[in-house]
Amino acid sequence: MQFKFSYMYRDGANYKNHGEVIISNPDNVSLVEALERLQLCLIDEMYFYAHTLGVPDLHFPHWNDLYDHSWHEFVALEETQEPPTVEWSISDFLNNCESLLKN
Template identity: 45%
Template sequence: MKHRIIIEYLYRDAANYKLYEEAEIDNPKNLSLQEFEKWFRCQLIDDLYFVPHDFGLIKPQFPDYNPKLDHDWCELILLKEENE
């Protein structure tokens, strides 16, 4: 059985406007949800944030992105599994 891991995450810009995203995240070792979550949580910055591009994900972004104020970090909301 292939373990498809879905990640829900949040981007907050410098003005605290929010964009939510949901996507399938790569699971090349076919880890169970519990194993994957344990591994993924070890990668987090301050136990909550990550850079989506580091995991092959897109960063939600508003059209008026300002690189002097905004950042690349997103907040983990949830990891869940969808079986094929």
Template identity: 40%
Template sequence: MNQLIPITTEYLTPSKTIAILNLVRFEKSKQVYVYNYEGTQFRVFESLVDLIRFFELGKEPLCSFDSEEDLDEFLEQLPFKEGKRPLNLKLNYRYRDGANYKQFGWVIFANSNSLSPREASEKLKKKLIYSEYFVPQDWDLPKLQNHSYDPEIDHEWHEFESFEWSDEEVMDKREISSFLHEIQKGYEI
């Protein structure tokens, strides 16, 4: 996890600022620039040149957020690798059979729109059965049942756990925004 160290904050107007932050992890560090527009929109830039291009040419930033919590969570996980690749999103879920044995799994989606874990969770929860369950085959996700089917204790429903930022390789060819738009809510009993 990155440590966020503020270097300076420049006030463009009383409600518009540019903060320069130093992200530190172990012995590595990286500077980022955050444009805060009235405390309601935060844009992240990896270089001063990108920040200037935003103001002069309207070039979009690495990513933007609508809440300071989402911004902080993103900056804490931002990898130090070169290039302007937004963090992917990892969908964590589990299967729990009738005997309460659990199997855990995840799928990593590309996230070029920098959708935050909170935003992705809000969109997904609207499509879950009882705000918690889904059938992975309905959404083209892997089933987590690793043993042969036992009708006494097994079922199809899996439980959504969380979304989190990830710099791991994408496992699913779908973009997270497309996935969330395409999936259908399961049937409630």
């Protein structure tokens, strides 16, 4: 069973771009454990910078310095049967996320 990591970018005018990656789970990490570890890494258990987690950036091409920001918003982590869309595993993803807390 893989994990689907769903997230979005919401700009200053509340326009949204949605994205997701399907992450393999060869170590059989439980959904509960993955979600708990992930939320501890996120800003207010919800926000993150796409480049630091290695997921595609969803910013719109037009930027307004007065209203737009650089963080993305976590939407959901769920189990899926879909094939992985990234090369790294959920363990790699969570370990990377946790290493960001130490820096």
